[in-house]
Amino acid sequence: MQFDVNARYAESHEWIRKDGEAFLVGISDHAQHSLGDIVFIDLPKVGALFKAKEAFAVVESVKAAADLYLPIGGTISAVNERLEGNPEIINQDCYGEGWIARISGGSEEAWNALLSAGDYEKTLEPEN
Numbered sequence: 001m002q003f004d005v006n007a008r009y010a011e012s013h014e015w016i017r018k019d020g021e022a023f024l025v026g027i028s029d030h031a032q033h034s035l036g037d038i039v040f041i042d043l044p045k046v047g048a049l050f051k052a053k054e055a056f057a058v059v060e061s062v063k064a065a066a067d068l069y070l071p072i073g074g075t076i077s078a079v080n081e082r083l084e085g086n087p088e089i090i091n092q093d094c095y096g097e098g099w100i101a102r103i104s105g106g107s108e109e110a111w112n113a114l115l116s117a118g119d120y121e122k123t124l125e126p127e128n
Contacts, residue, residue, distance in 0.1 A: 002029040003121060004095040008114035010071040011123060012053075015095065016103070016111060022077055023103040023111065027059065027068060030124055032094045035061035038087045043079040044101055050074065052110060057100055059090070071114055074106035 007015040013031035016023050032038065040060040050056045055067040056076070079101050083089055090098035115123065 001033070001121070001124070002095070003117040005117045007095070007117065008071065008111055009117065009120035010053075010069060010114060011120075012069045012071075014068055014071050016071045016106075016114065017095075018111070019102060021104070023072065023074065023106050024099045025056075025070065025101050025103060026094055026099045027090060028120070029094050031066075032091050032098075035059065035066060036063040037061055038090045041083050041087045041090070041100070043081075043083065044076045046076050046079060048076045050076070059087070068100065070103070072103070072106040072110035074103035076101050077104040078102035 004015055007017040009015050009028060013028045014025060015028050016025045038059050038061045042058040044056045050070045050073060052073040053069050056070045057068040059066050080099050
């Protein structure tokens, strides 16, 4: 299992990382591995405002469909349009090219309150 030590994690398996004044959001290696081959993603609309823990996107895999929840509130300032034709990028590079959305207006305090990579890994231990 891989982790991004520069990211924070939600218990719902999304990661969020600072990106200048904004934040990038994606799903963890654990989540993409659990879902299996991702075949479709319904990306949020740029400009949409979401509260923390609100569903902002949906991924579909060969196994299941899953809502994705925004770890902190904010406005979608960009989406990874490459995923529309190539959702499998999430399986290949979930912490890099497989990012899902860029969030602006998010609170650094809310980001700091999320799980560190080490704390997130501890939440997965009972599942292993």
